[in-house]
Amino acid sequence: MNTTTQHEAHAIAQPAGSRPRLAFVQACWHRDIVDQCRTAFLQAIQTHGYAAGDIDFHEVPGAYELPLHAKRLAGSGRYAGIVAAGLVVDGGIYRHDFVARAVIDGLMHVQLETGTPVFSAVLTPHHFHGGDEHVDFFREHFLVKGAEVAHACAQTVARLAALPAAVA
Numbered sequence: 001m002n003t004t005t006q007h008e009a010h011a012i013a014q015p016a017g018s019r020p021r022l023a024f025v026q027a028c029w030h031r032d033i034v035d036q037c038r039t040a041f042l043q044a045i046q047t048h049g050y051a052a053g054d055i056d057f058h059e060v061p062g063a064y065e066l067p068l069h070a071k072r073l074a075g076s077g078r079y080a081g082i083v084a085a086g087l088v089v090d091g092g093i094y095r096h097d098f099v100a101r102a103v104i105d106g107l108m109h110v111q112l113e114t115g116t117p118v119f120s121a122v123l124t125p126h127h128f129h130g131g132d133e134h135v136d137f138f139r140e141h142f143l144v145k146g147a148e149v150a151h152a153c154a155q156t157v158a159r160l161a162a163l164p165a166a167v168a
Contacts, residue, residue, distance in 0.1 A: 067106025082117070
């Protein structure tokens with residue numbers, strides 16, 4: 001099924017430098033897993049008319065640092081959309097609950113405060129362990145999430161750009 005909108009097709013026709021810029025912010029905890037999201041995002045966003053040079057990549061130590069970094073990037077006015085990727089695991093201690101909630105709520109606040117859409121590819125699995133079965137599952141799952149977040153980002157950026165100025 002082809003879901004490319006007229007606005008996304010316009011993004012393809014735009015010359016480099018005039019396409020909207022995007023930012024991808026990645027937490028480095030469990031980097032071997034989260035890197036899969038970045039790889040899939042970059043591949044999928046190019047099917048929506050973006051070039052690799054239209055995306056700036058940033059890294060932060062962990063998921064807890066994602067909202068502040070996203071807010072600074074949104075405040076710069078350079079980006080039409082920001083993607084945040086990370087993995088917050090339940091290691092059997094209470095910390096998982098408040099970190100996951102703070103990260104997701106923080107990302108939502110950033111987009112509502114700045115008007116720049118922020119997309120979450122932050123996964124928060126319960127009962128994660130570092131065994132091969134879980135690592136392999138989440139590496140594959142981040143490939144899916146990377147493609148999904150690229151699609152959501154491209155569509156949202158295009159649709160927001162198409163809104164009449166009176167609505168914005």
